[in-house]
Amino acid sequence: MYLYDEIDQKLVDERVAQFRDQTRRFLAGKLSEDEFRALRLRNGLYIQRYAPMLRIAIPYGLLSTRQLRKLAHIARTYDRGYGHFSTRQNLQLNWPKLEEVPDILAELATVQMHAIQTSGNSFRNTTTDHFAGVAQDEIVDSFAWCEVIRQWSTFHPEFSYLPRKFKIAVNGARSDRAAVAVHDIGLHAVKDAKSEVGFKVLVGGGLGRTPMIGFVIREFLPWPHLLTYLEAILRVYNRYGRRDNIHKARVKILVKERGPEKFREEVEAEWAHLKDGPSTLVAEEIARIERRFTRPSYAKLPAMDPGLEAALSSDRAFSTWHARNIFPHKRPGYAAVTLSLKKTGIPPGDVTADQMDRIADLADRYSFGELRVSHEQNLIFADVRQSDLHTLWREIKALGFATPNLGLLTNIICCPGGDFCSLANAKSIPVAEAIQQRFDDLDYLHDIGELDLNISGCMNACGHHHVGHIGILGVDKNGEEWYQVQIGGNQGEIRPGVTASLGKVIGPSFARAEMPDVIERLVDCYLERRDSDAERFIDVVGRIGVEPFKEFVYGNADQRSAHRRGQLATL
DSSP: OBOOOHHHHHHHHHHHHHHHHHHHHHHTTSSOHHHHHHHHHTTTEEEOSSSEEEEEBOGGGEEEHHHHHHHHHHHHHHSSSEEEEOTTSOEEESOOOGGGHHHHHHHHHTTTOBOTTSSSSSBOOOEEOTTTTTBTTBSSOHHHHHHHHHHHHTTOGGGSSOSSOBOEEEEOBSSOOSOGGGSSEEEEEEEOTTOOEEEEEEESOBOTTSOBOOEEEEEEEEGGGHHHHHHHHHHHHHHHSOOSOGGGOSHHHHHHHHOHHHHHHHHHHHHHHHTTSTTOOOHHHHHHHHHTBOOOOOOOOOSSOHHHHHHHHHOHHHHHHHHHHEEEBSSTTEEEEEEOOOOTTSOTTEEEHHHHHHHHHHHHHHSTTEEEEOTTSOEEEEEEEGGGHHHHHHHHHHHTOOOOOTTSTTSOEEOOGGGTOTTOSSOSHHHHHHHHHHTOOHHHHHHHOOOOEEEESSTTOTTOGGGSSEEEEEEEETTEEEEEEEEOOBOSOSSTTOOOBOOEEOSSOEEGGGHHHHHHHHHHHHHHHOSSTTSOHHHHHHHHOSHHHHHHHHSOHHHHHHHHHHHHHHO
16 A cells, blocks of 8 residues: 655645635625636546536555545445445545535545546546556556655646546556556556667547547657656647637647647657656655655465365355456465456445455455455455465355456446436446346356456447447437447457457447347347357457447347247257
């Protein structure tokens, strides 16, 4: 865990006092709605469909159990007893009272938390690999670099009022588990021929109304120049970014309009004035930040625990969960455990206050008092002894967090949608639940294999539907909720040769009640066309294209039913 120093704490405490005064003046009629809007957005406060929504920052998705217990207390005291973990590794409260938000922020400050810059046209939470620090394929521990960026970007005077919100992702491993290609800036740790550490820099990625894959503008940036190069990118964006049209204000539009080569030239020209300047990083500064992080005291353990081997051979349900929800650790005898927040019937990413308290207790006992939030809306215990896995599985199973569906169809990424968000065209949560119920058969689910399904309630794409193997988008048709389907999206290079891609729309949209059938038809087409069990849905789409899937979905209903009966007979 990163621990605040005096500067961090003073900054957060002063922001709480400042916003308390701003809220008081607004409620007293001394600030207009327009004047207050920019102030509340800088403190994570939105006005949603039915109530305010407060987005609480969880920097790079890292939480202590003390902080999680505080979130539970806040959800219980100031909200309706639950919170929603988002795709930016933050927590959202959907029902706080405006007049109580300063009290919430004051409580957060007591555990080194805040809601600064979780909304508005500013730097958002820098996201990263939820297995940072423990992954076997890690090049660098990305947490320290995320903290460098956080300290540089928070309240940066030159970039306090950007043309639009700005999102940075850092991936420190060989596999991309941070979706760097669909961020305004994506940083992928690499090593050069001399084994020196640096970053591949991508710019201009993003989802929303105009989805784009980022362009590589630097194959290798030596780590000391990270901040000066970021500053050069932001200066070009701040200078030329559109401010007359909110839909054309993101840096991805600027990169597209100017062209990647011209944009790269402008960044390099700006960097020439900044390179080797005051923001150049030195080893002592990186070491200072690394020292602010507490690290686990690992024991010397065998590479494979005998008790774990016995449990895997004797307990099929545990073995199934272990195969899906356990990630290999770089320390012998340890494992990273994903707690699935995708149990059928529960909105993806939602956790009650009581569950938060129980999770905190388990993290204290099994994972050094720490946990992480993934951008896939799950929670991770990163440092669990293999000898504890069977016991931990029983405990999280009782809490409803042991669904063995990581990487499978029911591990749905889903925004709150029209149930809460004033921007949504359609509801997302009921669609996710209906699909989960349709595929709530683990044998069938595992036969289908790896398949990412993402749902967004509007074009803002908070559910990342563009990069789902199957993506669902809520659309408005004459005041009614409909759903557009696309296939072939992918968030990044999880295995060699599989790069980020955007899905393609298969055809006209569907009514909500049709969605489980539509997904089932897409799956049936995949099962019929795959060459082997090892060929994933995304691989088949890449090989045969969209048209066969389109024909299967919109084709003859009798043929689809006959095929479905044949598939079930073989299971």
